[in-house]
Amino acid sequence: MWLYLLKRTVLAVAIVAIAVTLLFLMIHAVPGDPAITLLGPRASPEMIAQIHQQMGLDKPLAVQLAIFFGRVFHGDLGFDAFSQRPVREIVLEQLPYTIELIFVSILWAVVIAVPLGCYSAIRRNSLVDQVAGVVTVAAIAIPSFVVAVYALLIFAVTLRWLPAIGAGSGFRDGLIYLILPAFATGIGWVGYISRLVRASMLEVLGENHVRMARSFGISEWRIVARYALPLAILPTVTILGVGIAWLLSSAVFIEVVFARPGIGKLIVDAVNTRNYPIVMGVVLVTTFLIVVATTLSDLVNAFLDPRTREKL
């Protein structure tokens, strides 16, 4: 187990370093200058040079990259010349909004989808299963930003039940502001997870140990909860780990539609303005998050399935 953790940590560092380096090279390959974006038509060549110097853009690319990684080792993500603030501060300010959006979206999706998937598997071809089949496929097919716009128009603009923009302040206020964005982000996952759980559950329910449990006269619900679900949920756990990356990209749209703060919106703005320090900082943090999420999903899998644990 410890060896596995060590291996994953080394791999994680390598993945983060490669991702950041690739993005660094890509963004510098595209024409554009943050100093010109920042200063606009007021910029003189001297002022542009001054900003270049402040941002370290006057140095060769390899040196810039080395400086960046050198800083990262000291926990410093650099300095944003646009706002004169540390990048770490800016990223950490926005990160919680995206994390809470992703967490709540997944949470409600799992809470609805897992029982729905189980029920559909147990009552296969029932009316509920058939309706769920249609609804969940529709939920997967509709892009989250379309759901977001319509949810906003119905619940915020027409009915005025929920706020249209922002993230609120404080825990309870924050939850209210999360309802629509989390609904829009999570609805596709309800469909996806429920279909996945249903398929896995059908497979597990046909296995020998389940048939043996039935022959002992154990109730169907107990069989499902105790013997089938822990195995049927494994693919879902794996998918959830990978899904973090997918959710991060849908968060970009959701944050724009609901004018919510978050790192999705932060990175889009930063790429548009060629704000390299912010782009690098956000990519570093998001890559790290994705690696952590996939590692965690592997560990949860190992916890749930002793067979996997032995392979670690």
Added chain:
Amino acid sequence: MKHIMGNVSRRSFLKTGAVLGGGVLGGGMPLSQVIWAAEGKVLRACSDGDITKLDPAFYNRQVEVDVMSCIYSKLIRYKPGSEWGWELDAAESIEQVDPTHIRFRLKKGIKFTGGHGEMAAKDVKFSIERIFKHKSFLAPQWGSFDRVELEDDYTGVIVFKTPFVPVWLLSLTDATGHVLSEDAVMKATKDGGDFGLKPPAFSGPYVLADWKPNQYILLTRNPEWAGPKPGFDEIRVVPVDDLKARERAYLAGDVDFTSISLDSLAGFKSNPPADTKVEEWPSLWYYWIGMNMDHPKLKDINVRKAIQWAINVPQILDAAFAGQVNVATGTIAPGLVGHRAKALVPPEGDLAKAKEFLEKAGVNNLTVSIDCTSDSLNSTIAQTVQAQLSQIGISVEVNIRDNSSFWTLGMESEGERWKDLQLIVNGFIGLPDPNYNTNPFLQNQIGIWNWERFRSARYDELAAKANTIDDPDARGKLYQEMQDLMEDSGCYRFLTNGANPVIYRTTKTLASTRPDGAPLFYDFQPV
């Protein structure tokens, strides 16, 4: 559904939610009160982005100007209404003593917060001189500024090396004219330089009480403010980049003042939401189609003139601006000194004349490129020009670029791309003085912001002279001639100065704006 839900307000929905969800959410204030608590004498407004600076010497965006106007004082400020002008703010009196000297006397009793004392003439001196001392990119707004001489604690003289007329509607009134506490800034920064987003002291009717990046900017009354009491206890500015999102926020009741998109304007005017006033203000933008006169394909003035005459401006405005803006006659918007009544080339152009110019140039099967940014406005303009030029046999390749890539196209410092540049869809934001709107086309801007590489010694001469002339009519004539020169070169086809429509809820506030629609929040009155 609307019938069933029609009587369920957000408040009652949340109240029910609070009761039902109270157990889940834990004790303390009921959920609904969180929403109710935000009501009262609060102005909620949308801005077009978040703040990145609150240092007047280094600001970046309009929203920062709007906020700084609330938290700092300046000698004079823009007068609200439909005509550009100024009124006294921190100054008790101000006068032009001679073409290079302006004497001011401060009102007594304007306090800086945080125990930094009373505003004095030395603070004015410090605030202006630090713009130059710390090499701010905004220094050109102060033109030929030399120094501030102090006469007593409250009186000083602003001295220019040469006459600089834009001082009244640019230097003193725009954000760089805000007066900071020397004591506070020196304590906060050591050298008096850029303090970024943390104002060391406030001197306006409001203070910055809270700022949550990309969420809101909260201004509350300044307890030490001795001037006229502002209308609202609290101003909550919500940064929303996307215009459509701003409109939805207004329709949902989240904000009571916002700018709206031009393509929604007709709808808002014909069918306004309840208790809503729609106001249309001219903007200070200027959009044009530029032509790089150094490119081999466009070197012949007849080719450039053919393109000028083939472009039908009203058609472009219908396609890209939903027909909600007026045709521009130059870089100087209506209402400003130097605005031209009409352009040399009629807005509709003339295809027959365009073909004549092409024949004169002896050019056949010409293919040119047009560069624009990737937003729908500029790409629509480019595509409309493409269709229009095809009518005189010119093929156009549209190059759509992301913002940052586009804004380096004509820069010589950024490589050789400027040599390939042919037609450009361009747009700059202006300021209320024509000086700012004509400077990018000087010869010293070639390869920097003058991407058309327009060269005119006469233009440069007029620009320098116009800065020194007080009489608006005489000054205006110079700027009009400068725009004639631009247009006559064939390098420019002016499109529009844009518009800035805003909406506000008349049951909540009476809005106050500058002539370009920028909000003067401190002047908003509750209803």
